[in-house]
Amino acid sequence: MGQVIPPSIVLIVLADQLGAPVGDLFVGSLVPGLMLSGLYAAYIGIVALSSPKSAPALPLEMRTMAGSELLRRIVLVMIPPLALILVVLGSIFTGWATPTEAGAFGAVGALLLAFANRRLNLRAVIESMRETAKLTSMVLFILVGSQAFSLVFRGLFGDLWVEDILTSLPGGAIGFLVMVNLLVFILGFFIDFFEIAFIIIPLLAPVVVRILAPMFAEFDEPARMALVWFGVMIGMNLQTSFLTPPFGFSLFYLRGVAPRSVTTAHIYKGAVPFIIIQLMGLLALFYFPQLVTGLLTLGVGQQT
Numbered sequence: 001m002g003q004v005i006p007p008s009i010v011l012i013v014l015a016d017q018l019g020a021p022v023g024d025l026f027v028g029s030l031v032p033g034l035m036l037s038g039l040y041a042a043y044i045g046i047v048a049l050s051s052p053k054s055a056p057a058l059p060l061e062m063r064t065m066a067g068s069e070l071l072r073r074i075v076l077v078m079i080p081p082l083a084l085i086l087v088v089l090g091s092i093f094t095g096w097a098t099p100t101e102a103g104a105f106g107a108v109g110a111l112l113l114a115f116a117n118r119r120l121n122l123r124a125v126i127e128s129m130r131e132t133a134k135l136t137s138m139v140l141f142i143l144v145g146s147q148a149f150s151l152v153f154r155g156l157f158g159d160l161w162v163e164d165i166l167t168s169l170p171g172g173a174i175g176f177l178v179m180v181n182l183l184v185f186i187l188g189f190f191i192d193f194f195e196i197a198f199i200i201i202p203l204l205a206p207v208v209v210r211i212l213a214p215m216f217a218e219f220d221e222p223a224r225m226a227l228v229w230f231g232v233m234i235g236m237n238l239q240t241s242f243l244t245p246p247f248g249f250s251l252f253y254l255r256g257v258a259p260r261s262v263t264t265a266h267i268y269k270g271a272v273p274f275i276i277i278q279l280m281g282l283l284a285l286f287y288f289p290q291l292v293t294g295l296l297t298l299g300v301g302q303q304t
Helices: 009-018 022-050 067-093 099-116 122-155 158-167 172-190 193-216 222-241 249-257 264-287 290-297
Strands: none
Touching: 009 022, 009 193, 009 222, 022 067, 022 099, 022 222, 022 264, 022 290, 067 099, 122 158, 122 193, 158 172, 158 193, 172 193, 172 222, 172 264, 193 222, 222 264, 222 290, 249 264, 264 290
């Protein structure tokens, strides 16, 4: 769910490359993200009812624990991080803070939570700074390379060539969306979302406005609505491709922390139902843009 649930890094990068407000993509992805969560929960519930061995109960010591003690543990574990997430996202959705300001506030809140749990120490801070520096350096090097590529590509009029091909596809807007989603889905098998966002998305943004904006003519800003809808759709598409064998990034992340008794084949097989669920969600998003634009039409989100 990391690609479509705010505050997703994928949505932040996509918003930057599309030229759409980050807050709008966060708001637009909220309903699709909750929809996917509901579909996941429904599937897990069906599996638990039909095959109880696949969803074993809590350990005996947890089941025999007093209700008040279990509730206290749940509250202490869940409420602080959930409160931090709600405050950060709430400040963005209401327009009280920009995503950058909300991110800084979230970092301070995370430090306070670590301090409250007695897990804040010099080693943890240094490790966090090291990982942040590595990630930032990787992104910036990719950005520099993509900008050099884009400069040469545009100098050879490649962007006009791509735009001409995409606007002349049979089926109009539907043909364009099918082609782009298929392309992004396949690319997501092999390369990271940063490369897709920095190289592919800038070539698509002008075509999105030209082809998809007329679909939102009833809104005051049809181009903005088209870009937000497209951005959330691409985010969900990337989430789907990251779960898909043979090179699904999420599958390999899970492989790294799973016990030895769980093989890669087990993970591939277990991911299939969730891939199907996500494709269902992507199809619903394709046919019902209101899932993205509904909250935006109510004035929720960052307008600038």
